[in-house]
Amino acid sequence: MSPSPWSAYxxxxxxxxxxxxxxxxxxxxDRPAMLAAIGPVGGLRVLDxxxxxxxxLAALTAGxxxxxxxxxxxxxLKLARARIGAAAPLIQARLGEPLPYDDDAFDLAVCALAIHxxxxxxSALGELHRVLRPGGRLVLxxxxxxxxxxxxxxxxxxxxxxxxxxxxxxxxxxxxxxxxEPLQSLCDAAADAGFLIQRVIEPRPAESMRAHDPExxxxxxxxPGFLILxxxxxxx
Ligand SMILES: C[S@@+](CC[C@H](N)C(=O)[O-])C[C@H]1O[C@@H](n2cnc3c(N)ncnc32)[C@H](O)[C@@H]1O
Numbered sequence: 001m002s003p004s005p006w007s008a009y010x011x012x013x014x015x016x017x018x019x020x021x022x023x024x025x026x027x028x029x030d031r032p033a034m035l036a037a038i039g040p041v042g043g044l045r046v047l048d049x050x051x052x053x054x055x056x057l058a059a060l061t062a063g064x065x066x067x068x069x070x071x072x073x074x075x076x077l078k079l080a081r082a083r084i085g086a087a088a089p090l091i092q093a094r095l096g097e098p099l100p101y102d103d104d105a106f107d108l109a110v111c112a113l114a115i116h117x118x119x120x121x122x123s124a125l126g127e128l129h130r131v132l133r134p135g136g137r138l139v140l141x142x143x144x145x146x147x148x149x150x151x152x153x154x155x156x157x158x159x160x161x162x163x164x165x166x167x168x169x170x171x172x173x174x175x176x177x178x179x180x181e182p183l184q185s186l187c188d189a190a191a192d193a194g195f196l197i198q199r200v201i202e203p204r205p206a207e208s209m210r211a212h213d214p215e216x217x218x219x220x221x222x223x224p225g226f227l228i229l230x231x232x233x234x235x236x
Contacts, residue, residue: 005117033203050114054080195231
């Protein structure tokens with residue numbers, strides 16, 4: 001049996017947390033762009049789907065949200081619990097499988113850099129749609145389809161599982177499995193799940209990246225690395 005996409009995160013553990021804390025792509029690209037897309041969260045019930053080590057949980061809690069979170073990786077959940085303490089209910093659950101939350105339970109769902117790990121993205125989006133109240137939003141980030149195509153080659157239109165090799169400074173080397181798909185395929189899955197695409201964002205790096213990693217800053221000003229979708233559960 002091939003390893004699950006989250007087993008790499010179990011293996012990386014604290015090394016992934018250290019990487020994401022101030023890493024070019026997490027701290028200076030994904031999080032600032034996602035938090036800008038999410039906007040004010042004061043008083044909202046927010047679900048962090050695939051919360052990882054809890055950087056979004058901390059930011060959302062600081063913004064006044066009432067947060068809950070889940071992740072498939074036990075190691076990531078342990079780190080998230082250590083980060084936010086008892087402030088939020090955190091559980092082990094998987095995108096792509098039924099989620100143990102009531103219908104309409106959340107005003108906002110956040111899913112950062114995780115949907116590309118899920119084979120059945122349609123089911124994952126369907127469950128996130130179910131747990132949102134009508135008028136609620138899902139804001140997700142993922143790897144940009146064009147960049148995956150440029151990195152991996154072959155047909156842009158291929159829907160296929162690919163492997164990246166990550167070598168984090170303190171975490172050894174891991175094979176990280178992910179799904180590539182064309183933009184239309186992800187947008188179709190969102191629409192089929194019942195979402196209206198409110199906004200498509202191809203983020204530019206945060207200004208802080210210019211000093212942190214000038215080379216990647218220049219690259220990401222020329223071609224996208226990630227993609228953000230803001231998806232609305234329509235009122236019925
Ligand atoms: C790149 S990390 C992002 C973590 C967090 N969202 C962030 O941006 O800081 C991807 C996370 O997705 C989780 N993951 C992968 N597949 C998953 C699945 N099917 N269900 C839930 N979590 C999953 C991993 O365990 C990992 O914590």
